[in-house]
Amino acid sequence: MSAENALPQSLTELLRSTGAALRVFDMGRRIGKLSLDQFRRIEDSELPYPSPFQHLAWVALLIWNPKRKDENAVWFLRLPLDEQGLVAPAARDDILKRLIQNVVNSKSGQLDEDALKDNPYSFTPEQDRMAAFHALAAREMKAAASAHYERAQAWMHGQLPVDEWPTLAYQGLADLVMRLDQDGNTDALVNRLGDMPAPVLENLCPLLENVQPSPRLQQALTDLLRQALSSDDSNRVAALARALSNIADEPAKQDWVMEVLNSHHATRAEVITVIATRCESALLEPRVLQSFLEQLAQGEAGQTGFSRILAELMFMPVHRALILQAFRQNERSPQLEQAIGEMFGQSFTAPTSH
Structure with missing residues (x-):
């Protein structure tokens, strides 16, 4: 040898x-x-x-x-x-x-x-993702949570006044989310959602995408999302969509994604991007995918956003096949037809299935 x-x-x-x-x-x-x-x-x-x-x-x-x-x-x-x-x-x-x-x-x-050192394949996660990773790694190693966990937990359980939220560390929130099944944390979070300041909710939502919420938490977040859909706050809609993106109940996910796509928030770049990058499993349902493609074609992300988002989705073989199938639908809008033409060239014809 x-x-x-x-x-x-x-x-x-x-x-x-x-x-x-x-x-x-x-x-x-x-x-x-x-x-x-x-x-x-x-x-x-x-x-x-x-x-x-x-x-x-x-x-x-x-x-x-x-x-x-x-x-x-x-x-x-x-x-x-x-x-x-x-x-x-x-x-x-x-x-x-x-x-x-x-x-x-x-x-x-x-x-x-x-x-x-000097390895072109290495990367440094962004600070919020690093916090989530450290929280999950500590749990997996059966190590203690960070020193910030106790205060985040006390605030979430109502042992501190609501207005003390600025004293919470992001790492403490990450630890709490990764330990939602411990210490009554899920119930505390659900009970706190009603009066939770917007900045805390916006910090929590990207953390929640890394866990599967309990049915009770899923329902509470869905209620908040439906309230947000009737507002003009697209950032809140996008954040709550992230929080709900990892639920195990696919029919429920498809339903609320359709509600988002049927709302005036659907054409906003931050909202459609969350659906594409975090809720991609819902797009396996043809009716959801068709609505998504229509909104993407008409969205504020423009042709560049349309092409980039679809190129990312089409890298996954099953999504690619379904998207090409959706392109063959006769009932697509002129905007979608134009966007497809711009992306693939005006002479593009979706291949027929065998």
């Missing part, structure tokens, strides 16, 4: 060869767990990445020494995907080569954050 063949052939293999323990998280459309077997198959290009975003797989690898659990590192990597949503082997091999070289060259010889 040559020395080259003896080198690890995947990230999973590299980490196991050092005795490190590993947890993998999806950091793309929302933050969630990936099983080690799932990630190994993704790495080996056996399995398409389940939730590609911007044609990339966004992952966080939480690495630690089982003998010293307080010593951990996190690698944030974005892996290029091919047209089938599979990890590009050349990119994976390049990442491995860079990591191995940096570990060899590092003073510690450890798989720490320094291993990603």
